Amino acid sequence: MTVIISGISTLLALGPGAEMLARWPxxxxxxxxxxxxxxxxxxxxxxxxxxxxxxxQ
Structure with missing residues (x-):
């Protein structure tokens, strides 16, 4: 779950690209x-x- 959430958040913050992939981990x-x-x-x-x-109940 944390992989998905952090990936989406990082993608939204940085956009697709090499920087996003470098910061995601x-x-x-x-x-x-x-x-x-x-x-x-x-x-x-x-x-x-x-x-x-x-x-x-």
Missing amino acids: VAWITSWSVAFPTVLVVLPIVRRLVSRVVAV
């Missing part, structure tokens, strides 16, 4: 390094909330 690793730890923290919280909502 840096954008991807930056977005991944933020997204992965965020998922590790947020996922357990979301699972607990969902289980409470589903259990109530």
Whole structure:
């Protein structure tokens, strides 16, 4: 997911070309390094909330 999002964002910011292709890997690793730890923290919280909502119904 981070590859796709960073690719689209980089493409929109720079347009198609060599510069975009050169900067995309840096954008991807930056977005991944933020997204992965965020998922590790947020996922357990979301699972607990969902289980409470589903259990109530």
